[in-house]
Amino acid sequence: MAQTCPECEGAVALAEPVRLSEIAQCPDCSAELEVVSLDPVKLETAPEIEEDWGE
Amino acid sequence: MPGRPLAVLASRVRVEEKLILAELDRRGVPYEHLDTRQFVATLPPVQSYAAVLGREISQTRQLYACRVLEAAGTPTVNTADVIALCGDKLLTSLELSRRGLPTPRTAVVLSNESALAAIEDFGFPVVIKPLVGSWGRLAAVIRDPETARTVLEHRAALSSPQHQVVYLQELIDKPDRDIRVIVVGDEVLGAYYRCSPDWRTNVARGARSEPCPLTDELVKLSLETARAMGGGLLGVDLIEDRDGRLYVLEVNHTMEFRGFLAAHGDRIDVPGAIVDYLLAQAVW
CATH class of the missing domain: 3.30.470.20 (ATP-grasp fold, B domain)
Structure with missing residues (x-):
């Protein structure tokens, strides 16, 4: 499924099945994007990394 | 199986989470995806899930979500106690040393002000790490007093009280x-x-x-x-x-x-x- 990057309007391909909160990277501008809705599929810029993120 | 569904805690669905969710789909196991950013629990919590898998990237949200879920009797993987222990490098080191498991020589100093002298006593090269965090973020190798002073000054400017705690570890000479x-x-x-x-x-x-x-x-x-x-x-x-x-x-x-x-x-x-x-x- 092809979507449009909200940062640069480049094409972002998402593999099926698309999942809520899935993370994708725009191949044009390298923005990290998050799937915020499924019907319709909508991408937003993913949250910035936080101090306590990790494994 | 089921009464209750399983749940997977995750606010970011990365490659690993997609593979796990796909495996649950493949087996036809009922589950819910719980995004911790929308997690709300009124006390006393009640058990809604058969078990919960924690795949949350924020350690704080994961830890508290698991505390609440466990209070409701829900098995969590991993448990909140495991998350608390593994998520803090000092607590991990204390447990490893208590059990005599081999780990690099480690020291802790509770303020940046006292750290320079402690680092010089500890010996160079030394690795300084944040207590919480992953992927080597904010970890530094220090090979001389001047670098130590600079790194400590930068740490002193960080707002989190945890960054004022200095966790030191011997740098092991290892293959790449x-x-x-x-x-x-x-x-x-x-x-x-x-x-x-x-x-x-x-x-x-x-x-x-x-x-x-x-x-x-x-x-x-x-x-x-x-x-x-x-x-x-x-x-x-x-x-x-x-x-x-x-x-x-x-x-x-x-x-x-x-x-x-x-x-x-x-x-x-x-x-x-x-x-x-x-x-x-x-x-x-």
């Missing part, structure tokens, strides 16, 4: 690699080398993954370490010195395994093993 061992319950699933000329050999920093053979020593040390942390699904990070001695560096409670997959391909089914373990904990 470390070892990630994946432990599932009482079993070592496999291991891989993370190879990089950078002293931080995190896959998230571009380290290359290669299969690591399982030796008796490696398996024994990894299982003892996992048990020390309370068990569950754990990524045990080991390093070897130039003489081949193994040391436990840290234990990861929400392990990433894309590096493992890059090293082993589909010969070892990590998502399958995770789902098997989760199902074994479930109270339907």
